[in-house]
Amino acid sequence: MVTRAEELILLAVWRLQEEAYGASIRTHLSNVTGDDWPIATVYTPLDRLTKKGLLRSRMGAPTGERGGRSRKLYRLTSEGVRVLTRARQVTEEMWKDLPDPGLSWS
Amino acid sequence: MTRPPVIWLAVLRSIVHHSEQQFVEGDLEETYHEIEASYGSRRARRWYRSQVLRSVPGFLLRTSYWSWEMTKNYLLLALRNFRKSLGFMTINVSGLAIGLACTVMIGLFTISELSFDTHNENAERIMRVVRTSRFTEIETRAPITPAPLGPMLKANFAEVDDFFRLFQHTNDMEIKVGGTTWLQSDVYHADASMLDILTVDAAGPWVDAPLSQAFRMMISESTADRYFQSGDVVGRAITVQGKDYVVDGVFADFPQTSHFRPEVLLSFETLIQTRQDLVGHMGNNMFHTYLLLPPGVSKEAVDEQIPGAIEAVAGPEVASRMGFYMQPLLDIHLHSRMEYELEVNGSVETLFVLGVIALFILILAVVNFINLSTARSARRAREVGVRKAVGAHRNQVVSQFLGETLLLSFLALVLSLLLVLAFSPVFSELSGRVLDLGLLMHPLVILGMLTFVALVGLAAGSYPAFVLARFNPVHVLKGSSVTPGSAGSPLFRRGLVVLQFTVSIVLIIGTLIVGRQLSFLRDQPLGFDKEQMLVTRLRTPEMHAGGERLMTEFERISGVSAVTASGSLLGGQAPGVLVVPEGSERGVDGVTIAMLNVETDFVDVMDIDVLAGRDFDPDRQTDMDNAYLINQQAASWLGWTPDEALGKQIVWPSSMDGSTPPVREGQVIGVIDDFHFASLHSTVEPLLLIPADNTPTYVMTRIGANSVFTTMHDLEEAWTRVFPEDAFESFFLDAHFDSLYAAEERSARLFRVFSILALMLAGLGLLGLASHTTSRRVREIGIRKVMGASSAGILRMLLTEFVGLVAVSFLVAAPLAWYVMQGWLANFPYRVGTDPMVYILAAMVVMVLTASTVGYHALRAAWSDPVRAIRHE
Numbered sequence: 001m002v003t004r005a006e007e008l009i010l011l012a013v014w015r016l017q018e019e020a021y022g023a024s025i026r027t028h029l030s031n032v033t034g035d036d037w038p039i040a041t042v043y044t045p046l047d048r049l050t051k052k053g054l055l056r057s058r059m060g061a062p063t064g065e066r067g068g069r070s071r072k073l074y075r076l077t078s079e080g081v082r083v084l085t086r087a088r089q090v091t092e093e094m095w096k097d098l099p100d101p102g103l104s105w106s
Numbered sequence: 107m108t109r110p111p112v113i114w115l116a117v118l119r120s121i122v123h124h125s126e127q128q129f130v131e132g133d134l135e136e137t138y139h140e141i142e143a144s145y146g147s148r149r150a151r152r153w154y155r156s157q158v159l160r161s162v163p164g165f166l167l168r169t170s171y172w173s174w175e176m177t178k179n180y181l182l183l184a185l186r187n188f189r190k191s192l193g194f195m196t197i198n199v200s201g202l203a204i205g206l207a208c209t210v211m212i213g214l215f216t217i218s219e220l221s222f223d224t225h226n227e228n229a230e231r232i233m234r235v236v237r238t239s240r241f242t243e244i245e246t247r248a249p250i251t252p253a254p255l256g257p258m259l260k261a262n263f264a265e266v267d268d269f270f271r272l273f274q275h276t277n278d279m280e281i282k283v284g285g286t287t288w289l290q291s292d293v294y295h296a297d298a299s300m301l302d303i304l305t306v307d308a309a310g311p312w313v314d315a316p317l318s319q320a321f322r323m324m325i326s327e328s329t330a331d332r333y334f335q336s337g338d339v340v341g342r343a344i345t346v347q348g349k350d351y352v353v354d355g356v357f358a359d360f361p362q363t364s365h366f367r368p369e370v371l372l373s374f375e376t377l378i379q380t381r382q383d384l385v386g387h388m389g390n391n392m393f394h395t396y397l398l399l400p401p402g403v404s405k406e407a408v409d410e411q412i413p414g415a416i417e418a419v420a421g422p423e424v425a426s427r428m429g430f431y432m433q434p435l436l437d438i439h440l441h442s443r444m445e446y447e448l449e450v451n452g453s454v455e456t457l458f459v460l461g462v463i464a465l466f467i468l469i470l471a472v473v474n475f476i477n478l479s480t481a482r483s484a485r486r487a488r489e490v491g492v493r494k495a496v497g498a499h500r501n502q503v504v505s506q507f508l509g510e511t512l513l514l515s516f517l518a519l520v521l522s523l524l525l526v527l528a529f530s531p532v533f534s535e536l537s538g539r540v541l542d543l544g545l546l547m548h549p550l551v552i553l554g555m556l557t558f559v560a561l562v563g564l565a566a567g568s569y570p571a572f573v574l575a576r577f578n579p580v581h582v583l584k585g586s587s588v589t590p591g592s593a594g595s596p597l598f599r600r601g602l603v604v605l606q607f608t609v610s611i612v613l614i615i616g617t618l619i620v621g622r623q624l625s626f627l628r629d630q631p632l633g634f635d636k637e638q639m640l641v642t643r644l645r646t647p648e649m650h651a652g653g654e655r656l657m658t659e660f661e662r663i664s665g666v667s668a669v670t671a672s673g674s675l676l677g678g679q680a681p682g683v684l685v686v687p688e689g690s691e692r693g694v695d696g697v698t699i700a701m702l703n704v705e706t707d708f709v710d711v712m713d714i715d716v717l718a719g720r721d722f723d724p725d726r727q728t729d730m731d732n733a734y735l736i737n738q739q740a741a742s743w744l745g746w747t748p749d750e751a752l753g754k755q756i757v758w759p760s761s762m763d764g765s766t767p768p769v770r771e772g773q774v775i776g777v778i779d780d781f782h783f784a785s786l787h788s789t790v791e792p793l794l795l796i797p798a799d800n801t802p803t804y805v806m807t808r809i810g811a812n813s814v815f816t817t818m819h820d821l822e823e824a825w826t827r828v829f830p831e832d833a834f835e836s837f838f839l840d841a842h843f844d845s846l847y848a849a850e851e852r853s854a855r856l857f858r859v860f861s862i863l864a865l866m867l868a869g870l871g872l873l874g875l876a877s878h879t880t881s882r883r884v885r886e887i888g889i890r891k892v893m894g895a896s897s898a899g900i901l902r903m904l905l906t907e908f909v910g911l912v913a914v915s916f917l918v919a920a921p922l923a924w925y926v927m928q929g930w931l932a933n934f935p936y937r938v939g940t941d942p943m944v945y946i947l948a949a950m951v952v953m954v955l956t957a958s959t960v961g962y963h964a965l966r967a968a969w970s971d972p973v974r975a976i977r978h979e
Contacts, residue, residue, distance in 0.1 A: 026133065041164055043164070066135050067131070069129065
């Protein structure tokens, strides 16, 4: 099982595909959730996921807008894809046949 | 486009582990520029700041995680490295550990020596009175004073709050408790005020005002345990030398760090009531007087008034020759080495020399550690090259090397503490002092040791760390000439070697001279024949009375060649008496002179030369009643030649004012050659011999060389016939004289052990350094051999450098050692001369050590296959 934050990050990496690295993941997550994620809270789960074998990292080429610094790019492993699929199933299973909370509150 | 704010970038750098710095900084900068493009630089900067601030906790956590990961890696590497060169590491660590252990032990010893008598709450205010007398050109000082001095000072001086007196029984006392007899040492008569002035702890109940009445006594806790297995001790009766005393209380044993440690205290009041002849007048210097000054009063305030006081009491003539001064209690143990000390004191010189040795050993150990670590790391240039080539950061290389040496130095600390624990009994044996190992647990000591070891580790690691880290990996890997020298320049390295040699040579010379001086003292002719002389002490007045009978019994034994006796022990302290010699400038009011009470055949049996006049004649009653023998020193001191001295009148008055008849009045009948009746720590003093009044104290029996065992047995039987109830105790006079130099012997043993350790450390260091130097020159040696150099030539080349260093060290060390040892020898009036052999021997020892350690490596290098050496590079 992965935590909610890790699940979000796995999803972000999956969405960003070849462009998944610290800054893009952070921006994507901030845009979707509306919170400005501190960069440290992105790296910790990234490392943990890498260590668990759900992500693989490699160094990219340095670019100008980064002040000549290279990027650390992330990609899902097949295990990562499996875990993500399983998480989705769980979420859907949990939601199944529930009355819509939005409706009942209104 | 602007740059992210520098300050926040710096903050970020300080919290992000360097392994992640690049992409974290890049990520933030990239987003910064995006925000700047859309919303302007102010907003971008604000965002950047909030990002950094909010990331602090997260990154700190991550950094410590990374650091741990890296540390694990370094530890693994370090262990692998240690295992690869296990022998080298063992030498390196154990060398430092031995050095640290020596220093710690000497340090603990020093602390114990410095803390003497500090357990007394009033220590700063307590003074001991020292008497000076100037009868000869030399002023003599002794801590013995007449008994009335203390009360007089207290009554007349506002600067004296209180006093107490001690009378030390230098001989063992016969003590009877119940049915058991004990021979008790450390028995003192003491004033009751001692219990208040010194800090004496009670062990059990005391009566009110203990020791204030005659025939009262107190005993130490350990003595009480010995005498009485259980029950109340207060009020019990104990017989001391035939007199009955009552116990007033038990005191806790005096601490190890007290300059005297009494076992039995008898009340001074006993002396006052029974021995007025001793305590009643000012002429009898037998008592140690201690004063308690009021707070804030300096000893000088008392010292200043004393001459005036003496003049008022005894007149200007006496005042010019006699004086008293205050010696602080805290100075007694280390700064006082007079005759008549209560116990063997320490000496600040020994402490100083030991301190210097400790420092030397520490320097040797640290220099070795640094040199060896550096030499070792030079071989790892290639490893560093590889590490840097695959991307190791400079800081990583630095911290790896520092970490390794730190690890080694801490390992050495742990090992040294184990060594201290293991060897503290040995050290106690050598030094005669039990080390307080509890001090090692003191936080300041722990902090000090950790700091020191950390500094050593850093020093040893910093050269390789910083130099190797700076290497260009390409050069290193190509094998260009990057192998660094040892620490710093060759001059610095040679300086360290010279330092080591110098220290070693000084220590060897010092040890040799101390040893020579001791054997000199032992073999010095004393002016009498001390060989084969068995001494038996008659311990009680009853025994004195039976002395004549015992001597007659002894003389009958076939193995005994002669028997004589004296009133005090040779090699001990002869009492001083006040006499008035006729027609001597010095003698107007009398002079104090040492007096020895002897049997009439003493001079003959002891084989002392008579220079003028004649020996005592037992058949002349006038000799027994009136005659004196004086030694040559006494004659010249009183201004007489030996022949002039004959017939001179000497009066030994019993009181200063002449109201009572003199103890003895008579003429000098002979002048004898000077002999050492005391130890060789002092020159021969003027001496007066008078015939004993049939109450010998020390019976001296000369035994034929061939039959010591049977004769001893016969002597014991004879003793038992005379004194059936008392044990036979005896010792040989020459052994007794040897024991006078116990303190020097002890220091000599300490010096010897630590010098050998220092020498070992120097050898270790040399070994490491030689291996380093030759390994640096492997290729050079290979080429030389290929070009036709012989093995002997190469050996000579490698040895020459070190031999030169030894020569330089010797030139520094020899004068230094000479100077230091002359200072030490100045303590002895009789001392060995300078023997060049000592210096030559020291130089040779170091030379042999060098030749064997350096030669070993040089030979290996010289015999190696040149092809391999050259191809290797």
